[in-house]
Amino acid sequence: MSIEVLNESGVPVDERLLAGLARHVLDGMRVHPLAELSLLLVDEPAMSELHEKWMGEPGPTDVLAFPMDELRPGHQTGGADDDGPDPALLGDVVLCPAVAERQGREAGHGTAAELELLCAHGILHLLGYDHAEPEEHKEMFGLQAELLTSWRDKRPRR
Secondary structure, eight states, X not given: OEEEEEEOSSSOOOHHHHHHXXXXXXXXXXXXXXXXXXXXXXXXXXXXXXXXXXXXXXXXXXXXEEEOSOOXXXXXXXXXXXXXXXXXXXXXXXXXXXXXXXXXXXXXXXXXXXXXXXXXXXXXXXXXXXXXXXXXXHHHHHHHHHHHHHHHHHSOOO
């Protein structure tokens, strides 16, 4: 699995940890092991520009997802004889650490935990999940919570 992390935010972020979480989410969703994902961290002016251009809403947001290929969960191949789908370019998840810092402080869990939540959330959007309707919201946020819990249980304590 190829996960590229590019930090243009000016904020120090544990990029290795974020890439590990992304890999955990993609593995948990059974995405093809050769799929490609890009995580981009930007500052508030850049996020505001993207938010306004693509969502028509002013100001910065916490996360945006830009899907590339049509890829859905459960598309991991099982072996050499499997006729499953080919690997794909999943897309880009854009995160804004400055917004995540404020949200993490308000939620009482800090910036790193908020960035993990937003990263998982963005990846689920790339996989076609949404939360506009109550049932969609329940499914997506339940899945997000499961993935984050299994990630936190799995990773070594510092």
